[in-house]
Amino acid sequence: MRLYVVIYVNDLLIGGNDPKAIKKFKGYLSQCFHMKDLGLLKYFLGIEVSRSPKGFYLSQRKYALDIVKECGLLGRKPVSTPMEQNHKLATDEGQFFHDSERYRWLVGHLVYLTYTCPELSYAVHMLAQFMQKPRTKHWEAAIRVVKYLKGSYCDSDWATCPMTRRSLKGFIVMLGNAPLAWKTKKHDTVSCSSTEAEYRAMGFTVRELKWNHELLSCFGVPHTQPMRLHCDSKSALLIASNLVFHEMTKHLETDCHFVQDEFLDGSLATAHIRTIVKLADIFTKALGSKQFSYLRCKLGIRDLHAPT
Incomplete structure (x- = not known):
């Protein structure tokens, strides 16, 4: 029991x-x-719970619609992606937004939405970097996320941040076809190459995999098969399975030993994946409408209230 x-x-x-x-x-x-x-559980802390023969469906539809209403956008035209592709938010030097408190209110509410809307992780990560002194462009970008809500509702992008040149790492952990955990985070240090950035992201993801593995065990969900880690960087995958440290990667020795230990222990299996189908891309960059919709569907995100 x-x-x-x-x-x-x-x-x-x-x-x-x-x-x-x-x-x-x-x-x-x-x-x-x-x-x-x-x-039976139907609503908890702003999260709606629906049931079907296939399992549970979590949604924050009411919470999202309250944000849309508060921003006065109920009658506005929706957009298909939460953030404009090839945006320049980090380098914008336009005028400051006149109401920084309202900006912080909106971004704070969007942060809570990422609990059931993983596709918002990258956009919210970017917006949260300007909480102290947001500019008008930042506010407009936040409003775009709200417009997206009205309509809809392990990766590393090397040196993607033009302010610090630090890479973004993002991951998603899947349990079967259901997303279990996800995150977008800036690297603590500047990576010297895309391989290093990808490998650091792998180490970051493996730690999360181990945590979720232990958590599932506590809930009586055993997982005896090796955890499969997908990555589109062949060079990073080679480092994970090769005990020989090359000159260009000697400064990664700590992370290398950590990932390799899991690989040799049999608890981790790595696999190459094509960039075009890499789910973690949605957590590390602003995508075009077609690719964004494709990856969002692959994540298992559905709108139960959409017309059929």
Whole structure:
């Protein structure tokens, strides 16, 4: 028997594999505290939960529509991507936006949306870098994300940040066909090559894979097969499987040993993937409409309220 309890302030989620034990536990809590049983989970912290024979579907549709309404964009034309391709937000030197507090309010709300909208990760990552002194162009870019919401609702891009020249690393962890974890993050140091940037991203992703592997084990979901790590950099994959350190990669020795240990232990299997189908691209760069829509569909993101 397994019983799980998730607590946030005075809200609780109770789950497990024994309905009788769950009912008994709720009865015990009702004796200890004044508690209201709302039945099967439908809405929790702004996240809507729907069920189907295929599993659960998480959505923040109401939360997103509230943002659209607050911004006064209910009647505006939607856009197909959250951020314009080939944008120059990091180097923009136009006038500062007159209401930085409102900018921070909007970006803060968009951050919470990334819990169920992984395709917003790159856009929100970019916008969050200008919280202190946003410019008008930054506000316009944030409004574009809201327009996208109205309509819709392991990678490294070497030296992609023109302010620091540090690369962006992004990953997505899939459990079957369902996205489990995702993130966009700027590298802590400047990478000397695209290979180094890709390999650092691999190390970053492997740590996340190990964490999710342990977390799933705690929930009684064993995973005995090697975790498969996809990457489009053949040179980075060769470093992962080759114990010989070349001169150009000697400064990566710590990360190399970490990834190689997992590879040799049999808990990690690497695989090359074509760039055009690389899901992590959606976390590290602004894409065109066609590629963005393709990768978003591959992520398993669906609009349950869209007309059929």
